Amino acid sequence: MNEQIxxxxxxxxxxxxxxxxxxxxxxxxxxxxxxMHGCRYAVDNVEEGVSFRVRFEG
Numbered sequence: 001m002n003e004q005i006x007x008x009x010x011x012x013x014x015x016x017x018x019x020x021x022x023x024x025x026x027x028x029x030x031x032x033x034x035x036m037h038g039c040r041y042a043v044d045n046v047e048e049g050v051s052f053r054v055r056f057e058g
């Protein structure tokens with residue numbers, strides 16, 4: 001998957017219009033929080049859409 005997914009306001013598909021809800025900040029904010037807590041994470045394209053995985057260390 002393209003690492004740009006973590007960038008603010010990034011849209012993977014140019015067909016996405018501003019009519020779609022959301023600001024495009026969710027993945028960027030999530031990445032920052034996960035990095036601050038030392039979590040491991042990944043994102044993959046899957047048949048149903050996108051799969052985000054997070055591993056919280058004890």
